[in-house]
Amino acid sequence: xxxxYEADRDRGLALVCTAVAFAVAWAAxxxxxxxxxxxxxxxxxxxxxxxxxxxMSGTSLALTWAAExxxxxxxxxxxxxxxxxxxxxxxxxxxxxHVFAVDAPPD
Numbered sequence: 001x002x003x004x005y006e007a008d009r010d011r012g013l014a015l016v017c018t019a020v021a022f023a024v025a026w027a028a029x030x031x032x033x034x035x036x037x038x039x040x041x042x043x044x045x046x047x048x049x050x051x052x053x054x055x056m057s058g059t060s061l062a063l064t065w066a067a068e069x070x071x072x073x074x075x076x077x078x079x080x081x082x083x084x085x086x087x088x089x090x091x092x093x094x095x096x097x098h099v100f101a102v103d104a105p106p107d
Contacts, residue, residue: 011054012051012054013051013055015047015048015050015051016051019045019047019048022043022044022047023040023044025040026040026041041075042087045068046087048068049064049068049091053065059103062098062099062102062103065092065094065095066091068088069089069091069092072088073085073088
């Protein structure tokens with residue numbers, strides 16, 4: 001727990017480890033308890049996105065958020081869950097906002 005309050009790199013690595021643990025739990029539960037598996041899988045992806053934001057900056061951050069958006073869109077189609085589509089739209093909006101505010105502001 002102490003890693004979450006230290007330097008950015010340590011916090012990012014702690015979040016990556018947590019995301020991996022959630023992904024392992026998702027893999028174990030996805031067939032036996034699909035609803036819980038979905039929650040764990042989405043949590044793992046969200047933690048991975050936050051960890052990426054902690055570890056990266058600049059253009060790579062916007063590209064990572066755009067990739068997360070594509071991944072959530074694909075999962076929404078595959079699992080037929082509209083909530084995942086909303087998450088995909090949120091990540092796409094984050095990526096677009098980062099591009100227009102930081103990477104290439106319209107001057």
